[in-house]
Amino acid sequence: MFSLKSAIFFLLFVSSSALAINVGKITTIIPADADSTSKELKNEADSVRIVSISAQRISSPMDEGVVINPEKVDELLLTPTRMVMPAGTSNIVKFYYHGNADNKERYYRIIFVDEGVSEELDNAAQKNGKGMTRAVVSTILVVQPRDKKVDFVYVAGKITNKGNTSFRVNATGTCLKPNPESPTTPCTKNFYLMPNTSRAIEDINVTDNHFHLGIWDLKQFIPVK
Known part of the structure; x- marks a missing residue:
């Protein structure tokens, strides 16, 4: 959805490897008449990836947007928060809005941490999720007002x-x-x-x-x- 500066697809590399997980569109929307949505993730690499997912409430998807506290503890829930994705597979992450039903639009930064697991690591290291590459990508989730007005x-x-x-x-x-x-x-x-x-x-x-x-x-x- 947003072509806004802070919503632009961005990477923070800890290694020189490219992001292996395709997270789809920059912006996902929960419509005014729904309380949930989903996003498909695809592992386009030729190796196993471990993906962790979290969300932050933000004041705006623009550059001036800052992280703010949610109005409720369970305002936005997502599942799963962590997944192991073999090469060439896809998976679904679901988002559930349990916040206030009012006339206010809300924005969330969805953070995906993508780690590749080395086949050379021993079993103990793999169990600890030790990665050989790591990248972070952020997208935007918009929750339309429950009482929506287009003008x-x-x-x-x-x-x-x-x-x-x-x-x-x-x-x-x-x-x-x-x-x-x-x-x-x-x-x-x-x-x-x-x-x-x-x-x-x-x-x-x-x-x-x-x-x-x-x-x-x-x-x-x-x-x-």
Whole structure:
């Protein structure tokens, strides 16, 4: 979902090895009318991986977001929190929201610690989960408000989210600076807009008849212009 800076897929390497576990989309959403969702993990390596999963409540998925305390101890539960994945296999992690049912959108950072186990390690070391490579990747979980309101205003090239849930903006039209190699190719912008935030439509001629603007709330498309 989010193309936001702090939600961007990132790695913290302890070794030079690449991440072996594919965690799928950057953002997972629990819709307003549901209390759970799931994410599929795939081991695309040729070796066994040990994956640990944890969650942190954050104030925002943007760069300025910080870790905050949940309002309830069991606000967000996930299972399993640790899995052993043989090469070429997949597994499912499930998320359950037990928090307040109100008009507030909530964000969580889901942290995956991916470790590879060396075949040369002895049995005792393997039992202790000793790894030969280790990487950390973070994704975002969004819990839509139980009392969701989608509302927006578009004025003079700027769209404002006046509701209480994030949505995806899709804009297409004539480029302000066309590519010399393909001058007739339209420009497209896709981004997510959080509640009570605004963003200008850049690089597209918003006064042109070919300009089209719409928003996506999950799978529902809403035309704007």
